[in-house]
Amino acid sequence: MTQVGEVVTAAELQRNVEESVQQTPVIDIHTHLYPASFTGLCLWGIDELVNYHYLVAELFRSSTVTPQQFWALTKFQQADLIWDALFVKNTPLSEATAGVVAVMVKLGLDPCQPDLKQAREYFASVTVEQHIDHVLELAHVSELVMTNDPFNPMERAMWERHEPCPERFHRALRMDPVLNDWETAQAVMAAAGFKTSADLTPQTVAEARRYLDRWIARLRPVYLAVSLPFTFVYPDDSPRTGLIREVVLPTCLQHNIPFALMIGVSRQVNPALRDAGDSVGYADTASMERICAENPDGRFLVSMLSRENQHALCVAARKFSNLMPFGCWWFLNNPSIVEEITAERLELLGATMLPQHSDARILDQLIYKWAHSRRTISRALHQSYSRLVADGYPLTRKQIDRDVARMFSGNFRRWVGLEP
Ligand code: FIX
Ligand code: ZN
Numbered sequence: 001m002t003q004v005g006e007v008v009t010a011a012e013l014q015r016n017v018e019e020s021v022q023q024t025p026v027i028d029i030h031t032h033l034y035p036a037s038f039t040g041l042c043l044w045g046i047d048e049l050v051n052y053h054y055l056v057a058e059l060f061r062s063s064t065v066t067p068q069q070f071w072a073l074t075k076f077q078q079a080d081l082i083w084d085a086l087f088v089k090n091t092p093l094s095e096a097t098a099g100v101v102a103v104m105v106k107l108g109l110d111p112c113q114p115d116l117k118q119a120r121e122y123f124a125s126v127t128v129e130q131h132i133d134h135v136l137e138l139a140h141v142s143e144l145v146m147t148n149d150p151f152n153p154m155e156r157a158m159w160e161r162h163e164p165c166p167e168r169f170h171r172a173l174r175m176d177p178v179l180n181d182w183e184t185a186q187a188v189m190a191a192a193g194f195k196t197s198a199d200l201t202p203q204t205v206a207e208a209r210r211y212l213d214r215w216i217a218r219l220r221p222v223y224l225a226v227s228l229p230f231t232f233v234y235p236d237d238s239p240r241t242g243l244i245r246e247v248v249l250p251t252c253l254q255h256n257i258p259f260a261l262m263i264g265v266s267r268q269v270n271p272a273l274r275d276a277g278d279s280v281g282y283a284d285t286a287s288m289e290r291i292c293a294e295n296p297d298g299r300f301l302v303s304m305l306s307r308e309n310q311h312a313l314c315v316a317a318r319k320f321s322n323l324m325p326f327g328c329w330w331f332l333n334n335p336s337i338v339e340e341i342t343a344e345r346l347e348l349l350g351a352t353m354l355p356q357h358s359d360a361r362i363l364d365q366l367i368y369k370w371a372h373s374r375r376t377i378s379r380a381l382h383q384s385y386s387r388l389v390a391d392g393y394p395l396t397r398k399q400i401d402r403d404v405a406r407m408f409s410g411n412f413r414r415w416v417g418l419e420p
Contacts, residue, residue, distance in 0.1 A: 230281025264305030
């Protein structure tokens with residue numbers, strides 16, 4: 001066993017890297033998870049797991065059912081249909097189906113059952129509170145960041161009645177309507193008593209900021225966040241540029257919190273698939289460079305959806321130290337692509353990035369998304385260290401542990417100002 005301060009030999013390197021990556025707790029910086037008290041939003045269990053929108057998309061490739069027929073079914077009937085089509089009549093080869101198998105095996109369930117009876121009995125035997133503790137422990141996730149949307153009436157009502165939220169569930173103030181559908185956003189603000197209008201008058205700007213201030217006081221978010229289409233260009237003559245310049249960025253500076261931009265989605269290319277109907281497009285990385293250049297005091301967390309944007313994003317981060325690339329988002333969250341992106345980031349940015357987030361919508365997904373990501377990240381890390389050791393560098397286990405801790409939590413803590 002290599003001692004922490006000891007130099008790691010080439011022969012011991014892989015085991016030490018894997019151990020370090022497996023043993024280091026992670027802060028999951030972007031999820032769609034909620035605490036147990038957010039009934040209806042806190043999703044867990046086999047029926048939610050199998051009804052994940054990634055699997056809904058895959059169902060229609062392996063079944064003759066139409067979206068209309070599918071949405072007319074109950075959640076249980078939908079799960080039964082997906083289970084039969086993707087796990088019984090087909091081999092669970094895709095990352096999303098393999099993920100369900102990995103979760104079931106980790107929970108002691110048989111992924112080769114002809115139906116979901118056994119799994120449903122298991123989940124009926126545990127409480128959500130017990131399960132949250134168990135899953136976070138299995139996934140080695142110490143803390144996570146939610147996606148909190150004050151423009152979602154159901155979620156808004158829960159915050160307004162002060163539903164309890166444990167500290168390890170950090171909040172992120174999500175503002176897609178503000179930057180993607182100002183008409184709707186300003187109407188929600190106006191309905192809440194803020195003097196906003198469709199035009200970005202000085203009063204509307206001040207009131208929109210006051211609205212965000214109200215939600216920042218309520219949620220104490222670690223960052224403000226938005227997802228943006230692949231057509232996003234900054235600056236342009238749409239209200240979005242004015243809202244970014246006069247509302248969002250001044251609010252971030254005033255509250256000293258970063259702005260997270262997730263760029264590259266093409267929403268609802270096939271609306272019949274609902275959440276499964278979104279797609280991807282190649283985006284303009286230079287817009288991000290302009291935002292960083294224009295706002296040297298701002299801190300930006302950036303994830304881009306298109307594989308073709310990853311290299312330019314790394315280069316942009318080399319030019320702007322206020323840009324922190326994070327995660328292999330959505331359609332990128334597949335082992336072959338995670339390895340490629342992580343290797344490229346290590347080569348261009350060293351350990352100064354956030355390699356992954358889960359984007360989990362169902363609690364149980366943390367188990368496979370982090371098991372698969374840790375496996376892939378340790379492979380890419382091992383490659384980088386192997387080259388260093390081959391060149392004669394006396395690498396120690398202590399350095400490996402420090403680098404992994406930095407990428408899994410330290411960088412994020414520093415970026416958002418969380419206590420070490
Ligand atoms: O915008 C987002 O946060 C996306 O992650 C989601 O909209 C998407 O549906 C998703 O779940 C991706 O994994
Ligand atoms: Zn997400």
